[in-house]
Amino acid sequence: MSNNKFADWLQERGVDPPTKISPTTGKEALAFAKTDKEFLALQDHEDVAVQTAVAARLGVKSTLEETRTERFIGIGSRGAMPVPLKYYAAHTGRWGGADSLNLQNLPSRTGSSALKDSICAPEGHVIIDSDSAQIETRMLAWLAGQQDIVEAFATGQDVYRIMASAIYNKPEDDITKDERFIGKTVVLGCGYGMGADKFKGMLALQKIDLEKHEAERIIHVYREKNFKIKKLWYDAQNTLPAILHNKRMWLGQHEALFVEGSMGIRLPSGLHVKYNNLRADHNGQYEYEARKNEWVKIYGGKVVENVVQALARIVIGQQMLKIAERYRVVLTVHDAIACIAPIGEAPLARDYVEECMRWVPEWATGVPLNCEVGIGPNYGSC
Secondary structure, three states: OOHHHHHHHHHHOOOOOOEEEOOOOOOEEEOOOOOOHHHHHHHHOOOHHHHHHHHHHHHHHHHHHHHHHHHHHHHHHHOOOOOOEEOOOOOOOOOEEOOOOOOOOOOOOOOOOHHHHOOEOOOOEEEEEEEEOOHHHHHHHHHHOOHHHHHHHHOOOOHHHHHHHHHHOOOHHHOOHHHHHHHHHHHHHOOOOOOHHHHHHHHHHOOOOOOHHHHHHHHHHHHHHOHHHHHHHHHHHHHHHHHHOOOEEEEOOOOOEEEEHHHOEEOOOOOEEOOOOOEEOOOOOEEEEEEOOEEEEEOHHHHHHHHHHHHHHHHHHHHHHHHHOOOEEEEEEOOEEEEEEEHHHHHHHHHHHHHHHOOOOHHHOOOOOOEEEEEEOEOOOO
16 A cells, blocks of 8 residues: 555565656656556566565555545535544655545546545635645755756746756757756756666656666756755765764755754754664665664655755645635645635635745745646636
């Protein structure tokens, strides 16, 4: 059932977990769906254990979808849908689903949005769903002090086209649609230290075949152009021995993050990103105990990913409180907030939600936040 645990199990069997680029977020994600061809191909893997596990995974997920549908029907016969959430479910503090009603990752039936469409606003109301646009990419550039990206976002420039222009060494106006897609993949995928092999694999899933030397060249261009982001990875790597040896140091620009020794990395909220029982091997590779007897490798790029997601979570939480001052918040999914508003107030409510989603906390002054807002009678139509 767990994507991460299943991926870890495959790796233990010597199988690279298939990945894909999400068409909605542009981010890399595990490709474990029944529509993912590379995942389905594992049913014919030479290792019988892999074949069996993949078949079991597909069966369990199909059952989950049926069970979820039955739960929706049952809830609908009783009244309004509750939205149970684990307040601090992920390592980075993000919310998670609970009580077998996980709205954080609704399954789709044969690619449709039937379950999302079934979640309707109360009579006389609409749902307003607002998604913080590229919040991780924006937060990363701000934290690293990569000011050219910060200014590009702030002034509404096409950051993906700018990256493609650097990759292909030609004016932005001459960048093709396919070249811009490469630029987008680089900007969204390479901010946490991804290497050429993984980058090449990501594009292969989109049926884009790059020679290894070309993938290496593109990664090199990204790192040269965004040298402050690259430096942040190395600075984050230095936080690991600091945590291990109970030392203190700042991480990133703007004094938003502070390493408080074995306590971990202190966030603006006063909470910490922790790496429990952190240890290093003789090669200087670090790992921590995520759960009892479950050890996870950690390195500079991953630390940066953790803290950026943690900072984004804090921003979303504060924006949610601002929206709730006027309209009832009914759901949060990752970097998105959904609320309900009377139909007659829909345009005003949308404007207010957009204002809240572009509001920046004092500790994050300078982050160029933006959003995309949808409105409709049901969650799917947003």
